[in-house]
Amino acid sequence: MFGLILQSTIYTANKCIYVYRRIAKTMRDLFKLAISDRFVWQLMSEAGLKSRMQK
Numbered sequence: 001m002f003g004l005i006l007q008s009t010i011y012t013a014n015k016c017i018y019v020y021r022r023i024a025k026t027m028r029d030l031f032k033l034a035i036s037d038r039f040v041w042q043l044m045s046e047a048g049l050k051s052r053m054q055k
Helices: 002-013 020-031 036-047
Strands: none
Touching: 002 020, 020 036
C-alpha cells in the first residue's frame, strides 16, 4: 500500500510522463527502497496508471 501511494505521488507530480523504470529509480534514490522495476510495473498495472508518450 505504501509503495502504491509513493508511486502515484511521483507519477502525478511529474505530469504522468514517468514510466515505471524512472519511477523505480526515483523510489530507490530518494527513499532508499530495494524495489525492482517489475514490481513498480505490476503496481502501475493494478492501479491503472499509464504513462503518456512525450514526443
